Amino acid sequence: MHRIGFHVSVAQGFLNIFENAKVLGANCCQIFTHSPRSWAFNIVSEDVGNLFKDLYQKEDIKPVIVHDSYLPNLASIDPIMKDKSIDSIKKEFISCNRLGLEFLNIHPGAHKEQSKEKGLLEICESLNSVKDYVGKVTLLFENTSGSGSVMGSTFEELKFLLENTDFNCGITLDTCHLFTSGYDISNREALENTVSSFDKIVGLENLKLIHLNDSQGELNSKKDRHEHIGLGKIGPAGFKAIVNHDYLKNIPMIMETPVNEKRGDKENIIFLREMIEI
Ligand SMILES: [Zn+2]
Ligand SMILES: [Zn+2]
Structure with a gap:
């Protein structure tokens, strides 16, 4: 059974996310633990964490993935910004452990004026400094579109991040980011080439999550x-190939698609499920 879901809101509290996911026809989901555009946020309390954990065991909405906020840059050359970023990730790790959630998805960061090599190493060093807070969480590096000095858009960079971080890590592949960073997935053959290149460089066993976005x-x-x-621009043939791919079909898929006059979340999940052949 495919695991397909959405990014859902925690605005009405953590305990409500299962209902929010079910209403959309999802059987997994992704959340922020707080407003993603704010530095000032609280760690999830132990009480809320315990209530959530009980519910999570009973509900068939799995996995629930935590996405970090948009502000941190673990490779920042500004020491204040870097400290804030490290502290923010540390708090996310504590919250994930309290909620009993296994995956924390992060955007690797931007190297800005320094070299990419230095930037990548900075990310790993920043993460290694909060190793004691990781607990049972697997950190997922999400691939990026590679605009500006944003890192993590090539399989080689993702491999570097995995190899130089001293705790459990994996990879999230976002299909929109894959495509716009230059990896074609718009038809079966192109997808096969991209998946086999990922397997050779990074290893498919490291792929833990797919962000499904056109x-x-x-x-x-x-x-x-x-x-x-x-x-x-990826189009239906690409997504049909992805949801029916022998390996990829077993990886949880989260959509971060728009909600507008063209479609909402429900329409996207129906469209996707109708393409599943196996
Ligand atoms: Zn994404
Ligand atoms: Zn994106």
Whole structure:
């Protein structure tokens, strides 16, 4: 059974996310533990964590993935910004452990004026400094579109991050980011080539999550603009190949698609489920 879901809101509390997911027809989901555009946030309390853990065991909404906020840059050359970023990730690890959640998804960071090599190493060093807070969590590095100095857009960079971080890590592949960073997945053959290249360089066993988004931007455009499934430049053939791929079909898939006059979440999941052949 495919695990397909959405990013859902925690605005009405952590205990409500299962209902929010079910209403959309999802059987897994992704959340922020707090407002993603704010530095000031609280760690999840032990009481809320315990209530959540009980419910999580009973509900068939699995996995629930935590996405970190948009602000941290673990490779920042500004020491204050870097400390804030490290502290923010540390708090996310504590919250994930209290909630009993296994995966924390992060965007690797931007190297800005320093070299990419230095930036990648900075990310790993920042993460290694909070190793004691990781607990049972697996950190997922999400691939990026590679605009500006943003790191993590190539399989080689993802491999470097995995190899130089001293605790359990894995990879999230976002289909929009894959496509706009130059990896074609718009048909079965192109997808096979991209998956086999990922396997050779990073290892498929490290792939823990797929962000399923179509793309407004063209192949290799470095643009990070999501589109409804099948309505973007990846198109229906690409998504049909992904959801029916022998290996990928067993990886949880989370959509971060828009909600607008064209479609909402329900329409996207129906469209996707109708393409599943196996
Ligand atoms: Zn994503
Ligand atoms: Zn994106």
